[in-house]
Amino acid sequence: MSVYETEVKSPKTVEDCLIMIANIDCDFRIIAGGTDAVVRMKEGKWRPKTWINIKGIQELRFIKKVDQQIHIGPLTTHSDIVHSAILKGKADVLIDAAREVGAAQIQNAGTIGGNIGTASPAGDTIPALYVLGTVIELSSVDHKRYIPIEEFFIGPGRTVKKDYEMITNIIIQPQEENEISIFQKLGPRKAQSISIVNVAISLSMEKGTNKCVAGKIAYGSVGPTIIRAKKCEAMLTVNPLTAPHIQNIAKVAWKEVMPISDIRASAEYRRDMACSLLERGLYRLMKRWDRK
Template identity: 65%
Template sequence: MRISEMELISPKSVLECLSYLQDTDRDIRLIAGGTDTVVQMKEGKGRPKTWVNIKGIKELRFIREEDDGIHIGPLTTHTDLIKSRIIQYQAQALADAAWEVGATQIRNMGTLGGNLATASPAGDTIPALYVLDAVVELQSIAGKRKVPIEDFFYGPRKTAINRNEMITNIIIQPQKTDEVSIFQKLGPRRAQAISIVNVAIRLRMGKEKRECIGGKIAFGSVAPTVIRAHKCESLLRVSPLTEEMITNIGKVAWKEVAPISDIRASAEYRRDMAGAILERGLYRLMKRWENR
């Protein structure tokens, strides 16, 4: 299929875009940065008759603090996230994850909303959104609704977005002064690679040395969707996060994941590496906390 055979619409507002999505007789798909969409199209997947290009809707690109959390527009790019002081200091795991997305060109074009809508189990920003208690705001002509991140994904490439809806906001909960977070990724090479395994960690620290009083851990690329590691989380509060304790927590990670084998890695390798990158992340977090 040639590009000339496709219709392209470029709305200037959310309301105009939603009016197009109301047309149920039309084969429509939204496109923003296109970093995932174009790849799928070249593979013969997801080729609608009409593209709705939302890249020009300026009201969907923002990062701002409000009373209920940090609000991020779906057209916010990965580069925007990296450069934002709000994200750097109050959502470190998301800043780390955005930095791990592809090369500079991909980070400049790819958007947070696009990462969510693509719903890849290996999406780098998604585990970070899990540990930051993200809520996804969906809007249609009829109104808005909010979906917690853990209810948003149904499976690979499947989300809670209805045909007449679009993502208009992502709300995350900022780190408190006693919290620290991080994102870790294992890929087949140092850069521009899809994750073999990734993990985001958010810890709440106590007053004693390496005392953890709570935390969240989310793994990507080890199940049909990103998963929370509840068994590992329960161990965070057992004793100070010494090297021995971190090693023990890493050993439990294999019980949390349910990976598959594919061209990038075997299920067994992913299971082993889940524990390894969790350990590495916890070690780095302790250094980050002690050097704050």
């Protein structure tokens, strides 16, 4: 990585940070855990004149229940999520996803806000947030606005966040008693690599049966942003989730995703694996439901 001159500013509070980004007159980027930033700098892609380091703003690191929702601060680390008693049984899919984010060092440093802000189609926590009905709180000096996560991303590395805004809260809808969820990832785990394909699945089940009454399926790394598999979702409630029906649902996923070929995998391979991951995830969820 070639050396370049840059300035680092470190606001101590959210208010200080919002004032800073509203008035700064040069190219800047916000940095938290830095796990994505280091990679981008090595690639020569992120070279702002100023880094705004928000790691010390402790008011942005939290997981708490608020009324019927769960609020997660953007500086909450992946390790915080994995070990959260509040999220256990209420957001299993997010815990599964956070557990798959790189090695332990990355989980300890990387933040959920950084994963969202980077807006990578391969970000592991993002499909999980899709099926949890997440809303992103964006704050500026003058106001707050709340964006459903499916409206937040507009392309690889691109979101609706304005330069003078920052993510200040991530609001999720916790699972009900009859809901089960899972995150599945294809990627060489020993290398802690980014996903070739990943999928988050959430099902609302009819008690005492294997009948699904509602479900969400969100794929990552198979399109310019996260893809909701709407046709597969519609099939979830047509018949009980027996082996033949699960196999039929998984076959439809081949046409739902829109992958490209790159150095990690071909588009055709990604389509095949999207089907396999969905099938395996549904089988695992039904086994989990049977044990309830």
